Amino acid sequence: MSDIAADAPDTEDPETELDKDDRLKPEFVDAVIDAVETGDDEAARELAGRLHPADIADLFEQVGRDQRSDLAAALSELLDGEVLAEMNDFVREDLVDQLDNVQVADLAGNLETDDAVAIIEDMEAGDQREVLSALDPDDRAAIEEALTYPEESAGRVMQRELVAVYENMTVGDVIDYLRDNQDDTLEFWEIFVVDTAHHPVGTCALSWILRTPREFLISDVMKREQTLIPVDMDQEEVALRFKKYGLISAAVTDSSGRLVGVITVDDIVDIISEEAGEDILRLSGAGEGDINQPVSEAYGGRVRWLIANLGTALVASFIISIFGAAIEEMVALAILMPIVASIGGNAGTQTMAVAVRALAMNELTRSNTWRTIRKELTVATLNGATIAILIGIGAGLVFSNWLLGAVIATAMLVNIVVAGLAGVFVPVTLERMDQDPAVASSVFVTMITDSIGFLAFLGLAVAAGLVG
Structure with missing residues (x-):
């Protein structure tokens, strides 16, 4: 890394892997590839191990298609589901084709449903069935359900991992439930309140729960007005609703009005970027317009x-x-x-x-x-x-x-x-x-x-x- 640091511009920290625009430095990419080509996988892992998963994904996008399989083998310990979820679609498809189906299943099983679907949905039908059969039954059921919805619909991008509580619970009951079931969900910003038929009736921000005495009913604290997203709504329409109403998350409901998932603003950022790029490229007749497209x-x-x-x-x-x-x-x-x-x-x-x-x-x-x-x-x-x-x-x-x-x-x-x-x-x-x-x-x-x-x-x- 000393040679790389010596060549770095004065405006940048010579010890970092990224330039001032948060892009991987060409010298760093070359150093990783040189380590892989000389068989020094440990050095390659040491270099890449300091990167954020999104930057590891960028690393795979920066190298040539013929170099990705060797890079994947060298960085196998770092190549997890989070890295795949951050990858360009074409690069990810190419890389997934080089992994065996058991590896893909292991990666997908550690992801949120929407990210797992993004990895599995473009696989060949036979490979897709094999990956699904290797998954945990609950994960398999959630992904199979998602795949039944139209492409680029709310059902494809929603997460099944959410917190839903009944409206007759107290704030204390909710807090105890969250503490006793810490493995059930990942990060969340608000709680969805449902009736006995699992229809959403309101939402409650975590800040409200933390500031409310335990004996209060959650139905007295929650906000009843909410924006519900039909499961078959196009993702572009979903993004417009988030923009119009300033949402952080929104409940997704099926045809019977039952709560089936949640869409969060981090997913919407990706959708807005994707849809804006699509419209510009279609306007020019450039198709997908991706530099990684075959x-x-x-x-x-x-x-x-x-x-x-x-x-x-x-x-x-x-x-x-x-x-x-x-x-x-x-x-x-x-x-x-x-x-x-x-x-x-x-x-x-x-x-x-x-x-x-x-x-x-x-x-x-x-x-x-x-x-x-x-x-x-x-x-x-x-x-x-x-x-x-x-x-x-x-x-x-x-x-x-x-x-x-x-x-x-x-x-x-x-x-x-x-x-x-x-x-x-x-x-x-x-x-x-x-x-x-x-x-x-x-x-x-x-x-x-x-x-x-x-x-x-x-x-x-x-x-x-x-x-x-």
Whole structure:
């Protein structure tokens, strides 16, 4: 470690494994890999043993795919369920494939249900059954139940480990119960109060229990208003409820209203990050967009949208072909055409990004759709007027043709206004059709802005008599 410390920047502690941005230093990663490659597993474990489980997970993500099996063998004592739960999905799947099913079962058995499900859900059916059969019956039942729920639903991400007490218990009864059953649950912030049918009737923060005399009924201390999460609710909707109501945890109920699990804010942080990343990547047509994604999956996820984009681009090309003779007659048209399309496309992308985000956050609803459209139309008109004046003056001066400047200014204004409308209408229409607006919006908005831009510019040039 002395060589590593010598090379470290002055702004960082030379004895730490992380840089100032909490990322593993390249020198540290190289030192671990060098130890593994030379067969010094003890040195590798000593280096990695100082890391947090999340940083050990990062270590596996930093090394090449062909190095992970050797690293896993060297760090077998450190490779526990908590490390796997922190790993990138693709890296974890690759690593789990290299472990035998008994090892996977041992790791999953030491995790909370939601983390165990994340490890097991992507395994092959045969391997999945073998892992489940090796688990403790209670753990197996909980995981099998979770796997029956839709992917990315509350049932998949909820924890079964929670504290639930009956409403007729006193505060003293609850405290005694918690002390006598310390192995039943992990960390928790609030207690759920249920009736005899196990329906949640309220919640009680630990701070309230600690400050209340023992003889008080828990039903007199609890908060009856609570946000209940249906077990089949999409995780994105769950995250929105946490954000809207400022929740730390929330009870999950089944179709009969019985308490079956709890979702905590630490799970929601992961979901928000995941969903935000998904929407950005879908907006660009990049599929999963993960740097650890296999080449074949990355290719398949991206090429289909490029093919779709190729098809929509032909529409704009067809419009250009109609005015082929005009373009040949006046070269300036060919020079200025890309500007009209480019600016219109960027304007449409700006509005589309705002609309997709608003839809994802439940901010753009049927109640305020038309108000949003009017607002975006106003913004687009102001933007269009500003850009139109600039490009009109510029084109008039450069080509010494003020009529050409007026034509491109008008076309630019039209295209930016249309782009603003398309940026809202396309994602809203897709959302009304129960389609993900983040997936296909960019393809259609680009087609509209390119087509309208070329049609407006070339059509106005012909109509104004710039070409014969």
